[in-house]
Amino acid sequence: MEIKKTSLNKLHQSNNAKFVEFAGYEMPIQYSKGIIEEHKFTRSNSGIFDVSHMGQLFIYGDESLTEELEKIFPLDLKNLKQNCSKYSFLMNEDAGIYDDLIITKIEEGYLIILNAACKDKDFEILSNLLGSKFKMNLDNNKSLIAIQGPKSVEILNSIINGVDQLSFMTGNWFDSDNQKLFVTRSGYTGEDGFEISISNDKAEKFVENLIEKGAQLIGLGARDTLRLEAGLCLYGHELDINKTPVEANLRWAISKSRLSDGGFIGSKKIMNQMQDGASQIRVGIKPEGRLIAREKTKIFDDTDKQIGEITSGTFGPSVNGPIAMGYVDKEFSKVDTKILIEVRGKKHPANVCALPFYKKNYVKGVN
């Protein structure tokens, strides 16, 4: 299959991007300054991320759509206000996760942002579940640009006036350069920021404009170190079809009002696990010293019994040390539990720790 390119591919090239294949797309892993500089720039200033490979699924329908979606997602969608977003999951009957996603209530329906590697399968699953009653559009004509970091609000507001009025996890339509843009205040870095849905033919000029105002392009490498410091899950690593939201320590994302009656796919398993606890749970892990524990690193207790596995691990540039996330048996999931990680055939000490590794700077609401 031919590798796909986003509408910003040429811009990445002219900014000396190093490319990797990600979910069938040619994506920038880093630019000339490198991952650590890009990471720190995002934390202190404003980073631009091309996330156009992600799926933008628009589903249109009346109130019956809300009812149908509540049979799928563990969310109180009836009480979700227009332009408000929620983090959620598409699950199977065993509460195994097909994908994690952000769903936003829009005027005529819902917008769901899906992971690039999952979007086509998600579309198929949702089409089968919803039938032909609702109009569904996995929109390939739109790019998705994220801008993240403390200066992002000022920079973006100078181009799209009014975005500074958005609260965290809300969105709205804005007019800019003779087109309607959907902007949400959200992100994946632990910083304040926005995601902008924009037509492909306008994306390059829009990003050039952001760069002119002082923001810089950031690659997938720094996106990974940023999200890991923020304790956020990456599908295919922390989450997959064999993990449930309870095991992933994401029970906060399940609406409380949906737990008494269930009625969503996977609800039985979720309700059982909420009551009895899961046998393994996602935790933060800090190796002692500078040692890095990568994905698939085995975790042991002091009797040489394997008690878990690392799902993501790297060096955290803002934490200035190694950080990881992984799954451990329930009895080892308490903060400050001493564990051993096996790297290159030797066991090294590490500690279970609280998430996030880096404190968030989200804007909660606007006065």
Place this chain on the structure above:
Amino acid sequence: MSEVKFSKEHEWITLEGDVATIGITKHATEMLGDIVFAELPEKGSNVEKDGTAGVVESTKAASDVYTPVSGEVVDTNQSIVDDPAKINEDPEGSAWFFKLKIKDTTELDTLMNKEEYDKFAKETSS
């Protein structure tokens, strides 16, 4: 000090008497990106030509460091373990990895000179 020689695994080596100093090349650091972890061989241990003699990790991945010649490790550069970013800053100078007392200086004959290495690096990275 002898002429700097280079290996296909992107190490550089210089010789002073029978003690060789070994590090990784600038080209290697550019391929790796930001280096955030370094592990060196133990002082007093013996390493064999083309065997592993350390590890470097970037934000992205771990890579073995090989020794281009055999010998006994007589010194290691602790400063790059404490501050791995130094390897990106000065890979072919102050950020050397280890020193070996070598047994067989003819092992250096198979290595590349600067011109040969630059050509090799260019060909293999494109």
